[in-house]
Amino acid sequence: MTLPVARPSVAALPAYVPGARGQVDRLPPVKLSSNENPFGPLPSVVEAIEKVAGTVNRYPDMFAVELHERLAERFSVGADQVAVGGGSVAVLQHVLQAYTGAGDEVIFPWRSFEAYPILTPIAGATAVRVPLNDDATHDLEAMAAAVTDRTKIVILCSPNNPTGPSIHEDQFEAFMAAVPQRVLVVLDEAYVEFVRDTQTVDGLEALKRHPNLVLTRTFSKAYGLAGSRVGFALGSAALITPVRACVTPFSVSTVAQASALASLDATDELLERVDAIVAERPRLRDGLRDLGWNVPVSEGNFVWLPAGEQTVRIAQELAAVEPAVLVRPFAGEGIRVTVGTAQENDALLAAIRGLSAH
Numbered sequence: 001m002t003l004p005v006a007r008p009s010v011a012a013l014p015a016y017v018p019g020a021r022g023q024v025d026r027l028p029p030v031k032l033s034s035n036e037n038p039f040g041p042l043p044s045v046v047e048a049i050e051k052v053a054g055t056v057n058r059y060p061d062m063f064a065v066e067l068h069e070r071l072a073e074r075f076s077v078g079a080d081q082v083a084v085g086g087g088s089v090a091v092l093q094h095v096l097q098a099y100t101g102a103g104d105e106v107i108f109p110w111r112s113f114e115a116y117p118i119l120t121p122i123a124g125a126t127a128v129r130v131p132l133n134d135d136a137t138h139d140l141e142a143m144a145a146a147v148t149d150r151t152k153i154v155i156l157c158s159p160n161n162p163t164g165p166s167i168h169e170d171q172f173e174a175f176m177a178a179v180p181q182r183v184l185v186v187l188d189e190a191y192v193e194f195v196r197d198t199q200t201v202d203g204l205e206a207l208k209r210h211p212n213l214v215l216t217r218t219f220s221k222a223y224g225l226a227g228s229r230v231g232f233a234l235g236s237a238a239l240i241t242p243v244r245a246c247v248t249p250f251s252v253s254t255v256a257q258a259s260a261l262a263s264l265d266a267t268d269e270l271l272e273r274v275d276a277i278v279a280e281r282p283r284l285r286d287g288l289r290d291l292g293w294n295v296p297v298s299e300g301n302f303v304w305l306p307a308g309e310q311t312v313r314i315a316q317e318l319a320a321v322e323p324a325v326l327v328r329p330f331a332g333e334g335i336r337v338t339v340g341t342a343q344e345n346d347a348l349l350a351a352i353r354g355l356s357a358h
C-alpha cells in the first residue's frame with residue numbers, strides 16, 4: 001500500500017519552534033520567549049471583540065474593506081497598496097507565493113526570523129542564507145553580492161529578530177542601488193514601532209523611492225494582538241495586487257478585524273505602552289552587559305545574548321528557577337530575551353545573576 005507523499009521540500013522543512021510555555025504544576029512563568037507585548041489588551045479592544053462575538057456564525061468581511069481603508073489612511077497610501085492577512089507571517093507567505101516558485105532563489109540574512117527558511121521552500125523556492133556581520137547587523141554588501149539571475153526576493157529584517165540592530169538608511173540605499181529592480185525587496189518591519197535609532201531606514205519613505213520594495217508590518221508586537229492574527233504589507237498597487245490574490249479567503253477573522261480596527265483607534269494609548277517597553281530596553285541591556293554579556297544594541301522589544309555553546313544549558317537553568325523564566329534559545333548561537341515589564345526584567349536579571357559559573 002502506498003500512501004500519499006508530501007513534496008520533498010516540505011518533508012525536509014525545519015520545524016518552527018514556538019516560544020516556551022508554562023507548566024501546570026508551577027507558578028505562572030515569566031514569559032520572555034515570544035516577543036509578545038507584556039500588557040494585556042486595552043479595555044476598548046476587548047469591548048470591540050465582545051461586540052462582534054455574537055456574529056461569528058457569519059463569515060468575516062472577505063476583503064477586510066474597512067481595515068484596508070483605515071491602514072491606507074494611516075500610512076497615506078491607496079487602499080490598493082495594502083494587503084492584510086492572518087499575521088504578517090501569512091502575508092509574507094503570500095508574497096513568496098505570488099513572486100517565487102521552483103528554481104527561484106530567496107535571499108535573507110541569517111540568523112534572522114525563523115519563518116524565512118520555512119516559508120521559502122513551502123513556496124517552492126530555494127533559500128539562500130547570508131551570515132550576519134560580527135556585530136549582528138545585516139551584511140548588506142554580501143547580500144547584494146549573493147543576487148543571481150535566479151534571485152526573485154531579498155528579505156531584510158529591520159530591526160533584526162533575534163539580534164536587535166536596525167538597518168541604517170545609508171546602508172539600505174547603497175543596497176537598493178546595488179540590487180537590480182527586477183528583484184523584489186521585502187523589508188520586514190515587525191518591530192518598527194520600537195525603533196529609536198534615528199539613522200534607521202524609514203520604510204514608508206523608502207517606498208516612495210523604490211518601486212521594487214514591499215514592507216511587512218504586524219499588529220502582533222507593538223499593538224499587542226499576537227493572538228488575534230493580523231498583519232499587512234504595503235507597497236505599490238502593482239506589487240500588492242498579486243499578493244492580495246494569494247491571501248487565503250476569510251483568513252482574517254471577524255474578531256481579528258475588529259481588534260485591529262479598535263487598536264488603530266487606540267494608537268496613542270498603545271504607543272505609550274511601547275514607550276514603556278522601550279524605556280526598559282537599555283536597563284535590561286545594561287544589566288546584562290554589567291554581568292559580562294556582550295549584548296548588541298537592540299531596536300526591537302528583545303535583546304540578544306550571544307551565549308554560544310552555553311545557550312541550551314542557560315535556557316534550561318532559567319526555566320528551572322521558580323517562577324520559571326522562559327527565553328528563546330537558538331542552540332549553539334544565543335538566547336533572545338523579550339523586554340517585559342520592569343518586574344519581569346528584574347526576574348530575568350536575577351535569574352541570569354544566579355546562573356552557575358560557566
Ligand SMILES: *Cc1c(COP(=O)(O)O)cnc(C)c1O
Pocket residue numbers: 035086087088089090113157161188190217218219220221226229230231
Ligand atoms: C513576530 C514577527 C513577525 C510577526 O508575525 P505575525 O505573524 O504578524 O504574528 C514578523 N516578522 C518578524 C521578524 C517577527 O519577529
